[in-house]
Every structure is written in C-alpha cells, then in structure tokens.
Amino acid sequence: MxxxxxxxxxxxxxxxxxxxxxxxxxxxxxxxxxxxxxxxxxxxxxxxxxxxxxxxxxxxxxxxxxxxxxxxxxxxxxEITTHKVQPGVATIKGVKNIIAVASGKGGVGKSTTTANLATAMARMGARVGVLDADLYGPSQPTMLGVQDRKPDQQNKKLIPVEADSGIQVMSIGFLVDTDQAVVWRGPMVSQALQQLMFQSEWDEVDYLFIDLPPGTGDIQLTLSQKIPVTGSVVVTTPQDIALIDARKAVDMFQKVNIPIFGVLENMSVHICSNCGHAEAIFGSEGGKNLAGRLNVPLLGQLPLSLPVREAMDGGAAKQLLDEHPTIAKIYTDAAFQIALTIADKGKDFSSRFPKIVIE
Known part of the structure; x- marks a missing residue:
C-alpha cells in the first residue's frame, strides 16, 4: 500500500x-x-x-x-484550545473561549441568537456554556428550558445549571425573583456580572456565549476590562434604526480591542405561513451592508419565524434545531464560521508562564 x-x-x-x-x-x-x-x-x-x-x-x-x-x-x-483575548486580561479556569453577543439595541433577537448559536455549537460536539449578562432582563433560563432550576453550590462556587442540550447555564435569573425589577446602580451590576463569571465552576467549556444587554454601558465596560473575550458577534435587524445602534456596539468593541467575528441579521424577511409570500418588513440587506463596511463575515440572515418564537417561549431551543432543518442550518453555519475564526486566532499561552512574585 x-x-x-x-x-x-x-x-x-x-x-x-x-x-x-x-x-x-x-x-x-x-x-x-x-x-x-x-x-x-x-x-x-x-x-x-x-x-x-x-x-x-x-x-x-x-x-x-x-x-x-x-x-x-x-x-x-x-482539540479546542484557548485563544488570545484582549491585552492585560487573564483567562478563566474552566473556560477556553468567550464569545460576546451584542446588539446595541433591544428587541432585535440577541438573546434568541445567543441561545440558538449555543445550541448549534453543542450539537456540533463542543462543550458549551451560556452566561446571561442581561441582568435587568434575564431570558436565557426560559429559552434554554431551565427556568425552574437553581444552581448548586460547592466550595463557595456556583455550579452552572445544565440544560437538556448539555449547555451549562448561569444567570441572575436563577438567583433573584424574576417577577421583580432589578433596581441596581452601575457598580452593583458590574459586581454581579463578575460574580456570575468568576464564582461559577465552569466545567471545561470550549465556547462560552455571553448574552449582553442592549447598549454600551457598565456591563459592556466591565466585560471589556475584566473578562477575557475571544471575540464578539453583532446582531441586528435590517432596519435603519437598529443598524444605528449596532454600529455603536461595533465601535465599542473596536475601541477595547475585541475582534468582531461577524454580523448576524435577524428578522431579515417575513414569510407568510399561509401563502408563502416573502416580505422584507424591516427593510433588506442592512446586516449584509454593515458586515461589508466592517469587512467581517455576514454569519447568516434569519427570517421572522413563528417556530423560533414558539421554541424560545417554550424553552425548546434543542427541539427547534432538531425539528426544523432549514433554521438549524442557518444557526449551525453561523456557529461553525465562528468556531473556524476562533481556531485561526493565535493561541493563549499565559497559563504556561510562571508567575513572578516580588518579595
């Protein structure tokens, strides 16, 4: 032979x-x-x-x-390894790569995108986690079907809740009454985010998706300064108003040296379930044009879809991708493109360096 x-x-x-x-x-x-x-x-x-x-x-x-x-x-x-993050930020035990999902504007489907990208990545064989950083409106426990669960505690650490899909989930929604408003000032919010991130016992997560709240405020600033982020995904609708805020999110990531892996356009078109007519309710090609201006990939264009909405309300992200192959392909292709981009980044060797202690 x-x-x-x-x-x-x-x-x-x-x-x-x-x-x-x-x-x-x-x-x-x-x-x-x-x-x-x-x-x-x-x-x-x-x-x-x-x-x-x-x-x-x-x-x-x-x-x-x-x-x-x-x-x-x-x-x-x-063999998924840890890759480079922004300068001066140490990596976290049990987490190899962190992907921030941001929009700049609320209501564009950022949390839906986070849940489905994470589910797609888990279906591809990766070990995946989701940190719900939208402290004022946590929705990941509901979307991933674990809203009735509570994290265990061990050695003063929180053990993330594991969804049926195998995704490790941590959210403020597990720790507070979700029917009551979280009335916290910026420093309290920043501290809570760090506690959720650093005091959770993540179990060898290859990719941790962080679902960010809208805007470019305290949580985003804490993320850029304290949390080792491998890269980010920007979610937008094609609508001009959404694109204005998406560009702000882009500008924020660029200023803090966090690379943008791509743009995902949500609600790109509505397809009538009765007649099949397609209508671009929120405009067309906005996300594609934004990706072109940034010279980053357009990760996908998601239609305005009733099955997606029903699955997110019902905590059935895994079933959604199992039962709707067309939708699953869009999210899987996007997740795969993110994974490939991360694999191309330089590796992080900081854990191999000896610590120097001055006495």
Missing part, C-alpha cells in the same frame, strides 16, 4: 462547507497500515460533529483508488 500517495490524497480532501482541506488544517495525525487494515486519525481545532459523516465519505472516495478493498479504521477527534 502506497502510504505517501494516501497521505497526498488525504491532504487534498476538502472540509465540507469551507475552502479548507485536511492538509491546510494539519488534520491528519495518524496514518498507519496494520494487519487489520489502514488506520487514519484526524484531529481538528474546531467541532466537526455536524460534518463528520461527510468528512468520512469524502475521505473514503479520495483513497479508495489507492487502498482497494483494504478496511479503513477512521477516528475523528477535536
């Missing part, structure tokens, strides 16, 4: 949904001919659970002319 030819063929195999190859990602970690057949081991720096079967099929097609009827043993692993 010609191992060199097999290696060359493997490295040319494309990763579905991308222009990348197994060779460009240095994914082929094992290639051995053994008595029971050919053993191939792949390793990726991003989750590939949603495309693992396609990768296996493409791989087999690429090498079958060389391997003949030899049995192929294929293993696919992922």
């Amino acid at each position: 010609n191992i060199t030819a097999i290696q060359t063929a493997l490295e040319a195999v494309k990763i579905p949904g991308t222009e990348r190859t197994l060779g460009s990602e240095k994914a082929v970690q094992l290639l051995e001919e053994r008595s029971d057949g050919l053993h191939i081991g792949l390793k990726f720096g991003f989750p590939v659970g949603h495309i693992a079967a396609d990768i296996a099929n493409s791989l087999q097609e690429a090498v079958i002319g060389i391997t003949g009827d030899a049995h192929i043993h294929l293993s696919i692993d992922t």
Whole structure:
C-alpha cells in the first residue's frame, strides 16, 4: 500500500462547507497500515460533529483508488484550545473561549441568537456554556428550558445549571425573583456580572456565549476590562434604526480591542405561513451592508419565524434545531464560521508562564 500517495490524497480532501482541506488544517495525525487494515486519525481545532459523516465519505472516495478493498479504521477527534483575548486580561479556569453577543439595541433577537448559536455549537460536539449578562432582563433560563432550576453550590462556587442540550447555564435569573425589577446602580451590576463569571465552576467549556444587554454601558465596560473575550458577534435587524445602534456596539468593541467575528441579521424577511409570500418588513440587506463596511463575515440572515418564537417561549431551543432543518442550518453555519475564526486566532499561552512574585 502506497502510504505517501494516501497521505497526498488525504491532504487534498476538502472540509465540507469551507475552502479548507485536511492538509491546510494539519488534520491528519495518524496514518498507519496494520494487519487489520489502514488506520487514519484526524484531529481538528474546531467541532466537526455536524460534518463528520461527510468528512468520512469524502475521505473514503479520495483513497479508495489507492487502498482497494483494504478496511479503513477512521477516528475523528477535536482539540479546542484557548485563544488570545484582549491585552492585560487573564483567562478563566474552566473556560477556553468567550464569545460576546451584542446588539446595541433591544428587541432585535440577541438573546434568541445567543441561545440558538449555543445550541448549534453543542450539537456540533463542543462543550458549551451560556452566561446571561442581561441582568435587568434575564431570558436565557426560559429559552434554554431551565427556568425552574437553581444552581448548586460547592466550595463557595456556583455550579452552572445544565440544560437538556448539555449547555451549562448561569444567570441572575436563577438567583433573584424574576417577577421583580432589578433596581441596581452601575457598580452593583458590574459586581454581579463578575460574580456570575468568576464564582461559577465552569466545567471545561470550549465556547462560552455571553448574552449582553442592549447598549454600551457598565456591563459592556466591565466585560471589556475584566473578562477575557475571544471575540464578539453583532446582531441586528435590517432596519435603519437598529443598524444605528449596532454600529455603536461595533465601535465599542473596536475601541477595547475585541475582534468582531461577524454580523448576524435577524428578522431579515417575513414569510407568510399561509401563502408563502416573502416580505422584507424591516427593510433588506442592512446586516449584509454593515458586515461589508466592517469587512467581517455576514454569519447568516434569519427570517421572522413563528417556530423560533414558539421554541424560545417554550424553552425548546434543542427541539427547534432538531425539528426544523432549514433554521438549524442557518444557526449551525453561523456557529461553525465562528468556531473556524476562533481556531485561526493565535493561541493563549499565559497559563504556561510562571508567575513572578516580588518579595
């Protein structure tokens, strides 16, 4: 069996949904001919659970002319590491990468986007967490179906609640009466955010999504100064008014050296459930144009969808993506693009550096 030819063929195999190859990602970690057949081991720096079967099929097609009827043993692993954050901020134990989801304006579907991106990432095989930083209006417990649960405490740490999808969830909504208004000044809000972040016992989370409140105030400032953020996602509708506030969120991230992974346009079009007529109620291409001006990807365009609204109200994010493949594909493609962008960033080596203590 010609191992060199097999290696060359493997490295040319494309990763579905991308222009990348197994060779460009240095994914082929094992290639051995053994008595029971050919053993191939792949390793990726991003989750590939949603495309693992396609990768296996493409791989087999690429090498079958060389391997003949030899049995192929294929293993696919992922190793998601911690990547660089803004300067001067230390990473958090148990959390590898943090993605801030912001909008600048309320009511554009930021929390819905957070819940569904997190669910999509978990379905792809990653270990995922969600921190609900919208302290005045926490909605993640409801959207992820854990509103009746409470976090346990262990060694003076809060144990995030785990949703059915496997997502670790932490929210002020678990700790206060959600029927009462949170009447706190800025310093109290900032302190509460830090406590939720640093006093939670996160369990080896690959990607932690932070659902930010609207605006560019105290919580956003605390996020940029105290919390290690790998990058951000900006959510907007195509409407001009929403885009004005989205640009403010963009400006904030740029000023604090937090990269923007992309723009996700929500409520891009309404499709009548009776006749199928599509109407751009909030305008068209606003998010796409914003992404173009920023030179960042347009992560997706989500229609105004009744199943999405019903799923979020009913705490059924996982069921939504399981039962509606078209919607699932949009969120999965967006989550995959985020994961690829993170994988391309420089790695964080701060945990390997010795601490210098001056005595």
